[in-house]
Amino acid sequence: MEATEQRATGALSEPSADEALATLRGSFRRRLNDEQARLANLAASLRTTEEPALVYGDIAVFAHRLRGAALVFEFTDVGDAAKWLELGAARAVQEAQSPIHRLAVVSLMRDVSTKIGLSAEPVEALAC
Numbered sequence: 001m002e003a004t005e006q007r008a009t010g011a012l013s014e015p016s017a018d019e020a021l022a023t024l025r026g027s028f029r030r031r032l033n034d035e036q037a038r039l040a041n042l043a044a045s046l047r048t049t050e051e052p053a054l055v056y057g058d059i060a061v062f063a064h065r066l067r068g069a070a071l072v073f074e075f076t077d078v079g080d081a082a083k084w085l086e087l088g089a090a091r092a093v094q095e096a097q098s099p100i101h102r103l104a105v106v107s108l109m110r111d112v113s114t115k116i117g118l119s120a121e122p123v124e125a126l127a128c
Contacts (some may be wrong), residue, residue, distance in 0.1 A: 021073075028073040032116045035066055039113055046105070053096035059105065060089035063112070081115040084108050 015023065042062060046055045063086035070079035085108040092101040 025073045025075075028069060028075070031069075032075075032078070035062075036113060036116055038062060039109060039116075043106075043109060046102070051096075052102070053093050056089045056092040056096060056101075056105065059109070060086050060093065063089060066112070077115045078112070081108070081112040085112050 039062070042055065042059050045058070046052060049055050063082045067079045067082035067086060070076070070082060085105070088101070088105050088108045092098070092105050095101045
């Protein structure tokens with residue numbers, strides 16, 4: 001009964017569903033900075049690896065996870081860009097030595113970086 005009285009007086013107020021979602025969206029937005037760093041690390045790995053198929057696989061997994069989270073938190077542009085990166089990277093796994101697939105994945109990585117709202121600079125060096 002005490003908790004009921006506290007709710008009635010406003011002492012125990014829980015956020016509304018909209019407020020809770022807004023808080024989670026804000027947390028996800030901050031998490032995108034970490035995702036940008038992960039994307040930069042994947043770009044660096046792609047640049048230096050002798051096993052591009054493995055890196056393309058990591059990129060596909062990264063993009064899949066990013067896409068799911070982005071869509072849950074209503075970051076549609078990020079989710080859509082991640083979808084294409086996932087599909088491109090999955091295809092590149094099969095054609096790991098193809099320069100065309102590499103350029104396509106680099107372009108898609110750049111697009112994801114831009115949609116996140118941060119600089120595409122970490123993946124720019126791969127275009128060469």
